[in-house]
Amino acid sequence: MPRAGLGPGKRSGPAPSPPPSVSSSSSLGYIWVLGSAPLRGGGGARCAAPSIPWPCPEPPPTMKTIIAAYSGVLRGTGSNILSALQDLFWLLKSKAEKQLQIISVLQWVLTFLIMGIACTLILMYILCTDCWAIAALYLAWLVFDWNTPKKGGRRSQWVRNWAIWRYFRDYFPIRLVKTHNLLTTRNYIFGYHPHGIMGLGAFCNFSTEATGVGQKFPGIRPYLATLAGNFRMPILRDYLMSGGICPVNRDSIDYILSKNGSGNAIIIVVGGAAESLNCTPGKNSVTLKNRKGFVKLALRHGADLVPVYSFGENEVYKQVIFEEGSWGRWVQKKFQKHIGFAPCIFHGRGLFSSNTWGLLPYSKPITTVVGEPITIPKIDNPSQKDVDFYHSMYVDSLIKLFDKYKSKFGLPETEVLEVN
Template sequence: MLVMIITSGRKQLTSSAAVRFRGTGCSILSALQDLSVAFLPCRSKMEKHLQVISVLQWVISFLALGAACTFLLIYMFCTDCWLISAIYTAWLIVDWNTPKQGGRRSSWVRNWTVWTYFRDYFPIRLIKTHNLLPSRNYIFGYHPHGIFCFGAFCNFGTEATGFTKNFPGIKPSLATLAGNFRIPVLRDYLMSGGICPVNKNSIDYLLSRNGTGNAVVIVVGGAAESLQCAPGMNTVTLKNRKGFVRLALQKGSDLVPVYSFGENDAYKQVIFEEGSYWRSIQRRLQKIIGFAPCVFHGCGLFFGNSWGIVPYCNPITTIVGEPITVPKIEDPTDEMVDLYHAMYIRSLQCLFDKYKTRFGLKESDILYIQ
């Protein structure tokens, strides 16, 4: 009965009533749209805050997590919590060689949501140019170093840019200073992202005793290159860096040039002239502590035009180039190393020249190799 009344009522609606109804519906829809537009700035602002926090936590972790955890571990030995420190220290001794044996990567950590905010802050993109065969092992040469290797970490230490989807069957391992893996807690944090020590034992394990489909990512320029990074500079330290080529020949692993446009734009750095007093201090400290103490700044946490340690949100685009097939030679001659080193340099230069105008550089810009 109720259905019949409703149906009858619907039939008796006049055209003017229908128009008024449609008008009301449009006004409601318009109000909802206005409401959503009003909330967009708030949502956008919140996302930006989360992006800043995600980047800042990585920067602080890199700069202070190791020192803070070491101090806390020593301090706890002098308190009633000494047993916790003792247990962790004992476990640390037992687990000491794990970083050299493939580490302890965690898919859960590599897929944390925080890394998507990290990626979107700059933003960071990964571009694939050629397929990689899971039946081979690879050594990626990453350029340039930048201050904190944001592109290298985001692309190869997390899944934020979808490395495993772009390169199915390939497992990346970003290599960094071996000294980081002697520091409590920091070592576990790094290993969870698939990061390994950049030493012979670790790389030998990944390329010789861990099957195929492994890609060891080496920031070839290292600490010396970080002293040359600044916005607008396209300089890589490579001319006398041949160890990674010799290693590729010994293991029969293909070489893959990788270049990140925008990596040097994350911070502004004070670059001292070669031969100056301050540059000599930087070089000396680099030899002692393993990394170069750069004098740099980004933007402030609350005011974009102030100085701080938050990097500038300039795009970083990482291009993975074409692999260079390398034969396996257990004891390669210097001539053979020089041959493949020259091939690698040409491949990197071609990669840079092909993509430079697409990512903010001019046709006249060139890649300087030191």
């Protein structure tokens, strides 16, 4: 009579042993069938059925680690269990960290592209609901706080030190290289090159503490300057200010350099939208020849100029480059003239695969090198000759910085920085 709990055709006792000809590696496959593979043809029993070929199918990589632990138990070697579980832990941790890196970068890309418009539309929608009072209170606060971005903003060290920025840094990864000390008794204007599509290196290095800007340059407060239009967008403006980002206009820069004490560093992406239209992997070019406004500001305030070059900034996205005179370039220039930014047709990798197109940037290293400061005298009304002289000094200093470090960060010695 069959024992209780066993159906017809089921017999108690140990599982059948594998044939003698099966190797030790095949025995792991046998264990996998016992512990993991469902019986072909239905049923809930876990045993080596005749319909399953011998040796069993190769288990997935993660399962192999667990199998190793089980095989150790069967052989009576408990040390194998600990080793296998440790390997499994580090494997899972590595995968989790990679997913967190992707999430951290994706949230910033979406912030850059749609957060301002999305928050504006949501606020307008709330005004039309029963929760209109919440939106009205925020709008009242917005009017009261309107000029704060032009007066140094409202940075938050807590936001700048969020753990998400460290995952953002490690996705590429991004590094900040210091070449000279900066005096806390002086103010500075950093010229950041190149713009790239989104200026990812500029954001990570100077609007967060992920790469240790506060430790590398103690006593220096960095302010990344960006389009003033971003600070007219609800919620987005507060998010940007929390990272120490300010409008790139004269009122904002004048305030920081004249009414905010010393030890301030304003980071200006000099090439702007025009430079972003020409960025492409493998190309090192900057838009600088006719960009002299930042030099004039430095002279008016006696702020030292610091050249900054980010190796790899142009490698993280690919874009369609429209030739001069084409309809595409005409549209881009019209946007740039009237709105302040130029739309680009670009792509990175997909969310689930690096072999597909998407909005995520490619995982390419970005190394930002902060060069030697150029001492600038204070001239209340600098002449064009003064501006041209110090602009020439700045261009020469940037080229020297590029030539000195290009071979250290993956470029050939023959590579030349193109200045347009």
